[in-house]
Amino acid sequence: MRQSLAKKHFGQNFLNDENVLNAIIQSIPKMEQNIELIEIGAGLGDLTNKLLSLGNITAYEVDKELFPYLQERFKSALEYGHLSLQMGDVLEVWKGESLRKGSYFLVSNLPYYIATLLVIKTIKDPLSKGCVVMTQKEVAQKFCAQHKESNFSALSVLAQSVGKATLLFDVLPTAFVPSPKVISSVFLLQKVANPPSFKDLEHLEALLKVAFSTPRKTLLNNLSKAYPKQTITEALESLQIMPSKRPHEIDTQDYHRLLKIL
Numbered sequence: 001m002r003q004s005l006a007k008k009h010f011g012q013n014f015l016n017d018e019n020v021l022n023a024i025i026q027s028i029p030k031m032e033q034n035i036e037l038i039e040i041g042a043g044l045g046d047l048t049n050k051l052l053s054l055g056n057i058t059a060y061e062v063d064k065e066l067f068p069y070l071q072e073r074f075k076s077a078l079e080y081g082h083l084s085l086q087m088g089d090v091l092e093v094w095k096g097e098s099l100r101k102g103s104y105f106l107v108s109n110l111p112y113y114i115a116t117l118l119v120i121k122t123i124k125d126p127l128s129k130g131c132v133v134m135t136q137k138e139v140a141q142k143f144c145a146q147h148k149e150s151n152f153s154a155l156s157v158l159a160q161s162v163g164k165a166t167l168l169f170d171v172l173p174t175a176f177v178p179s180p181k182v183i184s185s186v187f188l189l190q191k192v193a194n195p196p197s198f199k200d201l202e203h204l205e206a207l208l209k210v211a212f213s214t215p216r217k218t219l220l221n222n223l224s225k226a227y228p229k230q231t232i233t234e235a236l237e238s239l240q241i242m243p244s245k246r247p248h249e250i251d252t253q254d255y256h257r258l259l260k261i262l
Contacts, residue, residue, distance in 0.1 A: 005152070015109045017175035020186075025050045027188055028107060035129055036104040039092050040118060041111050042066075045073050051107060052077055058084040058100075060093075094245050097198045098127045106131035112180070115139055116155070123158050123189070124201045130163060130189045140167055140185035152248040153215070154208035155193045160252040161204060162195035174228045188221070200259075207259050212247045219245050227262055235261040 015021065024047065028037075033055075042048045042059040043066065051057045052074075061067060067087050077083040086093070091114065093099065099121070104176055106122050108131070115135040122128045135143075138151075143159045144167040145151035159165040168186045172180035196204070210226045211219060220243040223232045236243050239257050 013109075013112075013176040014046070015171075015176055015181045016044075016046050017171075020175045021047055021050050022140045023169060024107065024109075024132060024134070024186055025054070025260060027052065027186065028105070029130075029188070029190060031105060031129065032103075033105065036100060036102060038100065038106045038108075040106065042070055042085070042106045043109070045070050047107070047109060048074065048083070056082050056084075058086060058104075060086045060088070060090045060167050062087075062089050080161055084139050094121055095113055098125050100127055103127050103129055106133060109134045109184075110154045111180075114137055119143060119189070120155070120158060120205070123162050124205075125196055126195075128191065130191045132168075132186065132188050134184050134186045137170060137183045137185040140187045143189070144187050147251040148249060150248065154168060154205070154212045157208055157252045157255050158201065158205060161201065161256070163189060163191035165189045197214055204255065207262065208255065211255070211258075215247055217246070218243065219247050219250065222247060223262075231262065 019196065037051055037054060037057040039048055039051060039059040040055060042061040048057065048059050057093065061070060064087070067085070070085055071078065073085050074085070090099070104127060106128065110118055110133050112135065115133070116139055117129065119133060119135070122131050141151045142153045142155040144165040145153065145156040147156070166188045168188055171184040171186060173181070211222050213222050213225065219241070220229070220232055220236060233243060235258060238261065239254060241254060
């Protein structure tokens with residue numbers, strides 16, 4: 001039944017391993033009472049079911065055929081107002097800065113094809129307090145990498161700009177129905193009290209796209225595609241960054257300093 005319900009174009013792999021589900025729930029940090037829990041991609045509701053033990057949640061699901069199943073499965077939770085089910089594409093709703101009207105924390109087995117985009121939106125959302133999410137392992141590694149590591153990327157800098165990203169554990173394909181062809185990983189992003197504004201993070205993201213456009217080339221080389229070479233040379237000199245440095249060899253603080261100058 002689970003196998004036949006999964007749709008390729010929605011990137012559906014239903015997580016149904018009890019141990020993994022419990023490990024995700026245990027990874028959620030303790031939060032204030034008024035912070036809402038959000039799930040994107042409820043699927044067959046196995047994670048939703050576990051999340052309900054923590055309080056009221058809002059779950060988004062894009063698949064119209066799964067919606068009646070979820071409504072039936074969570075009939076009482078819906079009646080008592082413990083669960084709010086939102087039908088439709090979350091990206092259609094999330095067009096401005098914030099997904100919700102109040103503070104929230106995201107907990108999801110994210111669909112692979114939009115996972116990176118959704119985590120970036122979570123990072124930039126001023127109302128988001130962070131997330132515990134599952135993505136492809138290589139995506140999780142990029143969000144959690146430290147500078148000088150080969151996986152350190154634009155995603156690492158964005159995550160470190162708002163808080164701390166920690167790789168928690170890997171999840172084997174056997175934990176899903178149908179089994180994906182890749183290993184997944186769960187990671188935690190905890191935001192600091194006053195992260196940079198949405199606008200500042202947008203500007204930073206634009207700079208990082210250029211800086212990491214060709215990771216093997218030097219920072220000077222990459223940034224020269226968008227800024228005058230003389231300006232870059234002077235900026236790097238003022239920050240005491242060698243022009244031969246590659247994008248992964250300078251840290252998050254340096255990227256923020258560069259942004260201020262440029």
